[in-house]
Amino acid sequence: MRKFDYNTVEEAAKQVYIKALTDLPPDVRGALKRAYERESQPPAREIFKAMFKAIEIADRKKTLVCQDTGLPIYMVKIGSDFPWNGAEIKKRLSKGASRATLEFPFRGSSTHILTRINPQDSVGRGLPVIYWDFVEGSDSLEMLMVPKGSGSENMSTMKMFIPADGKAALKKFVLDAFVASGSNPCPPGIIGVGIGGTADLVMRLAKEAIARPVGERSQQPLIAQMEQELEDAINATGIGPMGLGGDISTLAVHIEWAYTHITQNPVAVNTQCWPARRARAIIHPSGDIEYGF
Amino acid sequence: MATYHLETAFSEQAIRKLKIGDIVYFDGTLFGIRDLTQIYMFDQNHEPPVDMAGHPVIHTAPSLRKVGDKWEKICVGTTTSSRMDRFTPRLLEKCGVRAIIGKGGQYRQSLDAMGKFGAVYLAIVGGAASLETEQIQEVEEVFWEHLHPEALYKFKVKDFGPLTVAMDSHGGHRYFEVKAEAERRLPGIYEKLLA
Ligand code: SF4
Numbered sequence: 219m220r221k222f223d224y225n226t227v228e229e230a231a232k233q234v235y236i237k238a239l240t241d242l243p244p245d246v247r248g249a250l251k252r253a254y255e256r257e258s259q260p261p262a263r264e265i266f267k268a269m270f271k272a273i274e275i276a277d278r279k280k281t282l283v284c285q286d287t288g289l290p291i292y293m294v295k296i297g298s299d300f301p302w303n304g305a306e307i308k309k310r311l312s313k314g315a316s317r318a319t320l321e322f323p324f325r326g327s328s329t330h331i332l333t334r335i336n337p338q339d340s341v342g343r344g345l346p347v348i349y350w351d352f353v354e355g356s357d358s359l360e361m362l363m364v365p366k367g368s369g370s371e372n373m374s375t376m377k378m379f380i381p382a383d384g385k386a387a388l389k390k391f392v393l394d395a396f397v398a399s400g401s402n403p404c405p406p407g408i409i410g411v412g413i414g415g416t417a418d419l420v421m422r423l424a425k426e427a428i429a430r431p432v433g434e435r436s437q438q439p440l441i442a443q444m445e446q447e448l449e450d451a452i453n454a455t456g457i458g459p460m461g462l463g464g465d466i467s468t469l470a471v472h473i474e475w476a477y478t479h480i481t482q483n484p485v486a487v488n489t490q491c492w493p494a495r496r497a498r499a500i501i502h503p504s505g506d507i508e509y510g511f
Numbered sequence: 512m513a514t515y516h517l518e519t520a521f522s523e524q525a526i527r528k529l530k531i532g533d534i535v536y537f538d539g540t541l542f543g544i545r546d547l548t549q550i551y552m553f554d555q556n557h558e559p560p561v562d563m564a565g566h567p568v569i570h571t572a573p574s575l576r577k578v579g580d581k582w583e584k585i586c587v588g589t590t591t592s593s594r595m596d597r598f599t600p601r602l603l604e605k606c607g608v609r610a611i612i613g614k615g616g617q618y619r620q621s622l623d624a625m626g627k628f629g630a631v632y633l634a635i636v637g638g639a640a641s642l643e644t645e646q647i648q649e650v651e652e653v654f655w656e657h658l659h660p661e662a663l664y665k666f667k668v669k670d671f672g673p674l675t676v677a678m679d680s681h682g683g684h685r686y687f688e689v690k691a692e693a694e695r696r697l698p699g700i701y702e703k704l705l706a
Contacts, residue, residue, distance in 0.1 A: 272639035285588025285640040404637040451704040455693040463689045
């Protein structure tokens with residue numbers, strides 16, 4: 219077998235970051251259009267129109283939709299038949315994110331937690347965030363890239379409830395978190411919810427939830443029902459686009475879940491803004507890269 | 512809801528006409544400022560080198576590039592205004608600024624100052640930096656360059672908007688109103704959601 223060229227991983231990591239920032243996924247565009255059609259308040263409708271113009275300009279000029287290029291997150295899935303060296307892939311993801319920032323070029327937002335020094339290339343210790351997963355029966359490497367801006371990420375919250383609090387506590391927590399976040403996360407976006415697992419897993423589930431195509435319902439009927447109930451509840455608040463009032467406060471609520479401990483009942487919320495940015499690359503062993511969302 | 516197309520500098524009368532929920536577009540001069548610009552101005556007592564009277568300011572840290580001695584825009588977006596709440600009364604009183612443009616709104620002291628001096632808060636559509644950048648025709652001047660990207664910027668803009676009047680000079684505060692309405696609705700929403 220021909221030796222796999224890891225430059226393709228670096229190239230794909232660079233291109234998906236740029237693609238995510240400049241080209242919104244079709245499902246996000248569709249969800250915004252449908253939201254606009256359902257919105258009855260004139261000032262809120264003006265806000266949607268501005269969003270469509272912003273998307274159109276970014277398409278035409280190949281520029282960033284939002285100036286906050288965020289912190290890079292790569293969700294990587296490696297096929298069981300893919301020839302791979304994990305350490306090399308990790309290095310190349312970081313290199314790709316850094317090159318995207320310097321070569322496009324756009325603002326780098328990563329910074330040292332104490333000195334606050336910004337290397338201006340979006341990476342640094344611990345970054346990019348990488349999630350690793352493995353898929354049986356596939357010979358490719360998939361990377362889903364999500365740039366996460368601070369307005370929405372700063373609204374993240376989680377809580378370890380107890381079983382006696384029941385599922386009502388989980389639902390109330392999500393609704394209250396949304397109301398408290400107000401205009402900060404540039405609504406209407408995706409409300410990502412994690413339930414179950416451990417303290418760290420529950421937030422990761424919420425993060426995976428925002429990376430799902432908008433409105434794709436959970437396969438689990440119990441979860442899907444909870445998604446719908448929360449969506450209706452959040453839209454009933456009237457907080458609306460940009461927190462300025464309106465019928466549409468969220469494009470979708472997505473829930474990801476896991477088993478938890480018999481004494482635990484955890485929930486986490488991670489919000490994504492209206493430019494719900496993400497891009498995907500699939501790398502085949504031949505070195506061919508397919509780009510999508 | 513009324514829609515206004517204004518030109519800078521704004522007169523006090525034109526600004527006092529605006530009510531929360533109205534939509535504004537404008538042409539003319541827009542000043543860019545951020546946290547550091549205002550710390551430099553107010554906490555460290557540096558007199559602004561330009562007259563901002565009657566003009567709007569926007570909360571931004573623009574991404575620009577300098578070609579020769581001319582600045583060019585790359586991407587100009589808007590940041591959250593709540594962090595800069597404490598500067599607004601002085602911006603209105605000392606500099607004569609008539610509109611603050613940002614995202615998320617500001618608090619009571621800014622609202623009171625808007626009533627007193629005749630100014631408004633205009634909410635931009637956050638995340639729509641591509642649109643904002645397109646509506647900025649030119650970066651006319653950058654004052655206090657050493658503070659870049661938190662210097663003082665003079666932009667020339669055309670059809671800048673849509674901006675929603677979110678705080679007016681009559682005590683109207685759209686975010687407070689929306690929040691109060693949400694709180695009024697919450698008991699009914701809980702009842703349905705938690706049944
Ligand atoms: S919250 Fe999201 S859309 Fe709004 S400015 Fe931040 S990254 Fe951009």
